[in-house]
Amino acid sequence: MPDTTDTDDLHTALADARRELDSLRTALDTAERRRQIERALAEADAIDLETASLLTEAAVSQMDEADINAAVGELKRRKPFLFARRTPRSTAMAPRTQHDARAEHLAGAREAAANTGDRAALLRYLRLRRSA
Numbered sequence: 001m002p003d004t005t006d007t008d009d010l011h012t013a014l015a016d017a018r019r020e021l022d023s024l025r026t027a028l029d030t031a032e033r034r035r036q037i038e039r040a041l042a043e044a045d046a047i048d049l050e051t052a053s054l055l056t057e058a059a060v061s062q063m064d065e066a067d068i069n070a071a072v073g074e075l076k077r078r079k080p081f082l083f084a085r086r087t088p089r090s091t092a093m094a095p096r097t098q099h100d101a102r103a104e105h106l107a108g109a110r111e112a113a114a115n116t117g118d119r120a121a122l123l124r125y126l127r128l129r130r131s132a
Contacts, residue, residue, distance in 0.1 A: 006043065012036065022100055027095070033057070033066065034057065036068050036123050037053055037057060037060065037068055037071075037072070038053055039058045040056075040068050040069055040072045041053060041072055041119075044072050044073075044076055044083055045083050045084040045086065046082055046083055046084075047082055047084055049052065049084060051081075051082060052072075052075060052079075052082045055079070055082075056068070056071050056072055057076055059071040059074065059075065070131075106125070106128050106129060109121070109124055109125040109128050110129075111126075111127050112125070113125040
């Protein structure tokens with residue numbers, strides 16, 4: 001016949017293990033949510049990740065269904081200074097700049113120096129490269 005103290009000890013140990021398991025699950029869920037928030041903020045170009053993360057966590061904790069992307073979008077709308085500004089890119093071809101012309105001139109001088117083996121061409125190329 002089992003001893004009642006042994007059974008009570010086993011029940012207590014089992015209850016302790018279940019509480020610890022629940023605690024660990026909660027910590028894991030919190031860490032996973034934090035990782036998802038930081039990832040969403042990084043994709044949204046957050047400048048101050050710590051502040052944006054705290055504000056997003058607070059917003060997500062108040063939601064019925066946790067929608068991290070919606071919380072980040074709302075934060076970006078309400079506090080745009082926490083995020084980097086993206087400059088719109090022009091779709092038109094950019095006009096040739098002076099830098100492009102220099103690069104072409106340097107490439108031509110390099111080719112001439114390599115093909116001819118002329119010392120003057122090599123010195124001209126090295127001079128151009130140094131000033132570029």
